[in-house]
Amino acid sequence: MSVNLRIPGPTPCPDDVLQAMSRQMINHRGPEFKEMLERITGSLQRLFETKNDVLTLTSAGTGAIESAVVNVLSPADRVLCVSIGVFGDRFADIAKTYGADVQKLSFDQGTAADPEQVAAALRADASFKAVTVTHNETSTGVTNDLGAIAKAIRGVRPDILILVDAISSLGSVPLPIDAWDLDVVFTGSQKGWMVPPGMSMVAVSSRAWSATESAKIPRYYFDYKKAKSYLEKGETPWTPAVSVYFAMDVALKKLEAEGLRAIHERHARLGQFTRDGVKALGLKLLADERVASNTVTAVVVPDGVEGPALNKMMRTEYNTVLAGGQGSLTGKIFRIGHLGLVTQEDLQACLDALKLALPRVGFSPSGVAAHA
């Protein structure tokens, strides 16, 4: 029995994607890589619903967050960082690290950002250069209403930069980059893309390109301009994670064959299935259901249960790998990933295992500890 890997990335990969990972190396400055990179770039543009440049970087998602900050900002630039969890906080931390003058607008864990409060913050201070926002907050299982947030922002500041961490949303839930007029939007290969980690992908608008011209934070490895100039000759400036490109090439063909709408519907259906199943077990969702994520579900660890003990039992006795809580939610929630290659059967198996494991670690549906 194979492991039921139910973390929100790295996600399980299809067999043919894994097979592509084992291809022998090629010259990353030769014609075969060039053709592949052009194919990948075009496919990403279609799946991102954008005509903007799409760049690929060899890094984790956090490298992509850093890239957004260092390419379009200067030290002391005022930045409004909207945060609903660990990854919103990280975007703010990175902006601060590189010298931006950050104002954080935080919302309670499990809730989404209020577009009107974002607009109000921008009306209160006309000096903001950029807004950062996390589309899907992996740490709490909440999806912000990014379309409404973007509309609210543009209503106040038509030309402000909107930088979006879409690491665990893009390609899995609707995010029409051009329709929503977003400037820097990035994701990572190990999420809904069904590809091993190692590549991040960034869409850069013409407004963002203009900003790079005056942006003074130093940058080299993550320099978008270098990436674009090499992309124009079918290369990356630095040696890419070639195998991950092979895998992405295969995965994108599958995703395009399925079609973006079908992919979104699949994630919506499995998200709902997971939430319904979790509630049927007598468990509570961390997220307000109206904003609950269709890629990851955060579940409150019930009274009488130790979160780490539950995750350990699920792993060692039920072959099911869950994610724990992060930051201040450590031990207070567990998370079920349902993005990328996942079926209703995988999620049913996870729910069945939870039903068996929970009483063994002290859970009774009434909320009273079984062996207190």
Add this chain to the structure above:
Amino acid sequence: MSVNLRIPGPTPCPDDVLQAMSRQMINHRGPEFKEMLERITGSLQRLFETKNDVLTLTSAGTGAIESAVVNVLSPADRVLCVSIGVFGDRFADIAKTYGADVQKLSFDQGTAADPEQVAAALRADASFKAVTVTHNETSTGVTNDLGAIAKAIRGVRPDILILVDAISSLGSVPLPIDAWDLDVVFTGSQKGWMVPPGMSMVAVSSRAWSATESAKIPRYYFDYKKAKSYLEKGETPWTPAVSVYFAMDVALKKLEAEGLRAIHERHARLGQFTRDGVKALGLKLLADERVASNTVTAVVVPDGVEGPALNKMMRTEYNTVLAGGQGSLTGKIFRIGHLGLVTQEDLQACLDALKLALPRVGFSPSGVAAHA
């Protein structure tokens, strides 16, 4: 017939290493990854001949260069950058980009750095905080006498930081990090390690760790302190390129079984074989033979021949992929990689193909163009 990939990285990978690349994903914050990361780290320490911390980063080699700069330096720090080619220049460019006060000490392409001139530069100015040096200059096929350079540096400045780009040397040619008292030394998975690109590996001395405490260049993705604190719990701070770790785990077992001395002897023997073969064809080496690299050989494109035309013919008609020249050497040299998984037969096949291809693109051993 499989392609004879004779570029200096990505290098061909053994079958079992490629097979490991196709393993299904695991939790990068679980016990299996922890055990693997600990095994990889210990093995790298042995092969690096160091007791220093060894960190792994998900990046190309250029990311590792950047990491060395941003972790131990502050803006305006005086840095002596020893350069014998493109990659020595890149180290200097990155240091400048992040605000260091760089003094470059360049040597002619094809020659090695003179340890005495390095020492003289340090004697002339006591304010240097660090020296950067490329061990093996991939762009010219020259290996610096790093042991002698380090000794010369320490003779003048026992406590200066020595930052070494060993991307295409470490693990292939002798580089005893502790015996030579080097502070930050890094390499990349796609070189002699016989693993696909995506991971860089950095050894950090206690002197370098002290420097990180006062180093003021901002850093986040490449922060060594974060990497170390996560390594202590068997993780990486950001999602790692898991598949490349699987592959590295397999490759390191093979390399340790072969033994470091045997690996070095193998590279020395194949380097000599390549140089002898190239000269026997009537071609000239770019490098002074006393300092020629045992991982890559740079060959002067003979009169009457167009470098790109030769490489194209080798690729399309002889199934052999060579590297071209970089920077100011574009079109003036071609390069043959002989690091990692390469046999004398592979190199003989490359030489045989060159013998056939060269006359077809205008070469006659006398140096007179055949169809001028």
